Amino acid sequence: MPTKTKRLKRRKLPDDQGERTQESLVKPKIKIEGLKYFAMLKPLLEHLHEHECQRDTAGNRTLHYDQYCMLVLLYVLNPTVSSLRAISQASELTKVRDKLGNEKASLGSLSEAGGLFSADHLKPVIEALSAEVNDAAPDPRLSSIQQTITAVDGSLVNALPSLIAASILKQTTGSALVRWRLHTHFEVNNLLPVRVDVTPDGGGEHDERAVLKRVLEEDRLYVMDRGYAKFSLFNSIVASSSSYVCRLRDNTVYKTTQELELTEGDRAAGVLNDKIVKLGGSSSSSSSPDHPIRLIQIRCTPHQNRTGGKARGSKAPNSDGILRIATNLLNVPAEIIALIYAYRWTIEIFFRFYKQLMGGDHLISHNANGIQIQVYCSVIACLLINLWTGSRPTKRTFEMISFYFQGLATEEELIAHIEKQAAAEEAKRAKEERKEIC
Secondary structure, three states: OOOOOOOOOEEEOOOOOOEEEOHHHHOOOOOOOOHHHHHHHHHHHHHHOOOOHHHOOOOOOOOOHHHHHHHHHHHHHOOOOOOHHHHHHHOOOHHHHHHHOOOOOOHHHHHHHHHHOOHHHHHHHHHHHHHHOOOOOOOHHHHHOOOEEEEEEEEEEEEOOOHHHHHHHHHHHOOOOEEEEEEEEEEOOOOEEEEEEEEEOOOHHHOHHHHHHHOOOOOEEEEEOHHHOOHHHHHHHHHOOOEEEEEOOOOOOEEEEEEEOOOHHHHHOOEEEEEEEEEOOOOOOOOOOOOOEEEEEEEOOOOOOOOOOOOOOOOOOOOOOEEEEEEOOOOOOHHHHHHHHHOOHHHHHHHHHHHHHOOOOOOOOOOHHHHHHHHHHHHHHHHHHHHHHOOOOOHHHHHHHHHHHHOOOOHHHHHHHHHHHHHHHHHHHHHHHHHHHO
């Protein structure tokens, strides 16, 4: 007995929408505007085209490294593209293929690319773009610091692995999530991340202090929270011809060897005392600081967790209302040290910006290299926004760019917004200059 073929019914929609079939509503179309700006990226990434192609003996590779990066950047800059499957769908669109120069990318190809292409090859691209960014201290008082002020911190991101792996993890650890830590270096002067190392969340070689020790550079001023407070790390930073400003734990043991006099500016900045100290109690000589250390105590607002103890998932104890800042900078005014540490929060703002606006709360890869590519593409996007707009990325600017890519804002409206932001930035700089002269 022949089966009946079910015919799609046409349903009447409002006059301004015309008539559609139900079939057309099953898979929403992705609308992407503003793709011409992606043409500017091709020269920066084209040298990656042949990366890992030597293993393609059959000559049938259709997704190359530069094309994969362009698709990831499309994901970062356009909230309409919100998953790996959405990237695959977008790669089928004629406009996307014309502007990005890619062919249709399957889910399998996109998934493989995250583990195949080396994330380290994107570092020269970031360095080249960073060199074009206007390097100006956010506060004129920081211009006296000769070393590059670099805030260092880590942030956790969660990933849901394959169904089988998730089931095993659930049984063995009680959670089906895999946690990765983004060890990030953030230059305060240009308010942009310059390095991100991705590791599993854990101790040993993945500990944040061990990771930082492996990648230390010279002529930097590392600004760190109390999780990085370790004497051997302080020694390594100094040995690498760099400096540090690091918050200490409230129960840190020390012995005062010299009291330093406070200025009116120090007191106005909330500095309580400034002294040269010997840190540690019975620590062995091999792990003790091998250089003079200055301890500056600064008044702050006491913080008590609502539960009366530690915050959920946090290792940090309650604050007693005093910041204890250790540094090897002996000749910098205490008020400037306080200011430098205050700018450590810029990296926290970046993590929030990355996770909430740039798709960082959703990982499109489940291995460290693929996650690193995603983060580096986000860094490239931040740099491009800076270069396109002439100012540092802000939430409002990113939203306007997203509206433009979705077709909700015209190019004229985007340009008008950029010009308005540039004028506001220039007025702010002029006000700071007048304040400095006075």
